[in-house]
Each structure stands twice: as C-alpha cells, then as structure tokens.
Amino acid sequence: MTFIQSNLHNLLAVAWFALCWGGYTRYATWKGRDTACLASVLHLYREDWMRRMLLRDNRIADASVIGNLERNASFFASSTLIILAGILTVLGASDRALSLLADLPLVQQASQGMSEIKLLCLALVFVYAFFTFSWCMRQYNFAAVLVGSAPMIGERQVSELERKAFASRAARVLSLAANQFNLGLRSYYFGMAMLSWFVSPWMFMLLSIGVVFILYRREFHSHVLEVMVFTPTESVQSEAGKETSVNMN
Numbered sequence: 482m483t484f485i486q487s488n489l490h491n492l493l494a495v496a497w498f499a500l501c502w503g504g505y506t507r508y509a510t511w512k513g514r515d516t517a518c519l520a521s522v523l524h525l526y527r528e529d530w531m532r533r534m535l536l537r538d539n540r541i542a543d544a545s546v547i548g549n550l551e552r553n554a555s556f557f558a559s560s561t562l563i564i565l566a567g568i569l570t571v572l573g574a575s576d577r578a579l580s581l582l583a584d585l586p587l588v589q590q591a592s593q594g595m596s597e598i599k600l601l602c603l604a605l606v607f608v609y610a611f612f613t614f615s616w617c618m619r620q621y622n623f624a625a626v627l628v629g630s631a632p633m634i635g636e637r638q639v640s641e642l643e644r645k646a647f648a649s650r651a652a653r654v655l656s657l658a659a660n661q662f663n664l665g666l667r668s669y670y671f672g673m674a675m676l677s678w679f680v681s682p683w684m685f686m687l688l689s690i691g692v693v694f695i696l697y698r699r700e701f702h703s704h705v706l707e708v709m710v711f712t713p714t715e716s717v718q719s720e721a722g723k724e725t726s727v728n729m730n
Contacts, residue, residue: 488595490682490683491595491599491678491682493682493686494678494682494683494685494686495602497686497689498671498674498675498685498686498689501671501689501690501692501693502667502671502689505693505696505697506664506667509696509697509700512701513700516701517701517706517710518700518701518706519699519700519701519703519705519706519709520656520659520660520663520700522706522709522710523656523659523709524652524653524656526709527652527655527656527659528648528649528652530543530652531647531648531649531651531652531655532645532648534628534631534648535631535632535634535644535647535648536634537634538633538634540628540629540631543628544625544628544629547621547624547625547628547655548625550621550658550659550662551618551621551622551625553662554614554615554617554618554621554658554661554662554665555614555618557610557614557662557665557666557669558611558614558615558618561607561610561611561614561665562611564607564672565604565607565608565611568600568603568604568607569604571600572597572600572601572604596679599675599678599679602675602678603672603675603676603678606668606671606672606675607668607672609668610665610668610669610672613661613662613664613665613668614661614662614665616661617658617659617661617662617665620654620657620658620661621655621658623654623658624651624654624655624658627647627650627651627654628651631647631651632644632647667696670692670695670696671689671692673688673692674688674689674691674692
C-alpha cells in the first residue's frame with residue numbers, strides 16, 4: 482500500500498497508456514470495417530493484385546514484392562532485438578543510468594526500484610513488437626507459398642469460381658501479415674512515448690494522447706489515403722463529355 486500511494490501518479494500513467502494503446506487498436510479495427518482507411522483500402526488493392534497475378538504466367542515479380550515485404554519485417558525484428566539488448570544492458574546498470582538522468586533538466590526524480598519497473602515496462606513493449614514482427618514474417622512466408630501454388634493460365638480443371646476464391650484467400654493472408662506489421666510499428670510509436678515516462682508521468686500521458694492522434698491522422702485522414710481512394714473516372718468522363726459537346730457544336 483505504501484508503494485501504491487507513493488507511486489500513484491506512475492500507476493495512473495501506465496493505466497492511461499494501456500487505455501490509449503488498447504483503446505485505439507480496438508477503435509481502429511471497428512472503424513475500419515465501414516470507413517475507408519489505409520488497412521481497408523490496401524486490402525482492396527491486394528485483391529486486385531492477386532486477381533491480376535492469376536492472369537500472368539510469370540510470377541517472379543509478385544514473389545519479389547512479397548520477399549521485399551518480408552525483409553522489411555525482418556529488419557524491424559532484428560532492430561527490436563538490438564533495442565531489447567540495450568534495455569537489458571541499462572537495466573543491469575540502472576544506478577549509473579539514474580545518475581545520468583539526474584543531471585538532465587526537467588527530469589522528475591524517481592527511486593531505483595521505480596526506474597527498473599519503467600525499464601521492464603519498456604522492454605515488454607518491444608518484446609510484444611518482436612513477436613508481432615516475427616509472426617508477420619511467417620505470414621509473408623505463407624503468402625509466398627500461396628503464390629507458388631497459384632493456378633496457372635489455361636488449367637481447365639480450375640474453375641473461375643476457384644480462381645476468385647484463391648485471389649480472395651491470398652489477399653486475406655497478405656492483409657493479415659500487413660496488420661501484424663502495423664501492430665509492430667504501433668509498438669514503436671508507443672515505445673517512443675514511453676521514453677518520456679523517465680522525464681515525467683504527466684508528459685508520458687500527454688505524449689500517449691499525441692501518439693493516438695498521429696496514428697489516427699495517418700490511418701484515416703492522411704494525404705496518401707486520399708490519393709489511393711481517389712479515382713479520376715468521373716473527372717475523365719466529364720472531360721470526355723465536354724469534348725464531345727464541343728465537337729458536336
């Protein structure tokens with residue numbers, strides 16, 4: 482009880498951090514079901530990709546794209562292990578780290594036990610990130626297997642319905658892998674916010690809200706989303722109509 486009373490503001494900051502992270506994850510999943518976002522729009526592009534792949538005899542370019550996506554996840558998984566090694570190193574020399582933090586301005590003083598708890602929480606965030614990136618890598622491996630087993634053009638024993646089902650299934654696997662990659666990137670965002678906990682729990686809470694705002698803007702109201710959603714069909718049709726009317730006149 483003494484520990485809880487003396488560190489009530491830190492416990493409140495952790496609870497707020499968990500609420501921001503978990504709440505935004507649930508909200509983004511729920512809102513993405515009926516609202517255009519990066520995840521939903523990219524899934525439609527992946528379905529188009531898989532349908533067009535079935536029209537090609539040469540799938541080397543498709544396998545290369547999946548390999549590049551897998552290497553991105555592999556890079557972040559390796560980087561996460563390096564970050565974890567650094568956190569564990571600092572944890573083994575927490576007294577020296579505390580002395581360095583004490584010399585910095587605006588840093589709220591904390592006990593060695595509380596500082597070690599903060600480091601352990603930061604390590605847990607990046608452990609979660611490693612598991613998401615490693616699972617993302619495996620799912621891209623599954624997608625590569627699906628591309629290798631895709632029916633070729635001219636296979637009479639494969640119906641059109643089966644081809645559409647395969648394209649939908651392969652796109653779904655790719656989207657599941659991309660979703661894990663997205664969760665891993667969110668871990669990095671929130672891990673950066675957790676670094677401010679060593680300065681002040683109130684700054685930690687404020688930056689947690691800031692990360693949620695940044696993620697929301699990028700996933701639901703970013704310029705790249707507007708570009709991917711926009712289709713020039715209507716404008717092209719209107720221009721064509723104007724040219725027709727001019728020619729008729």
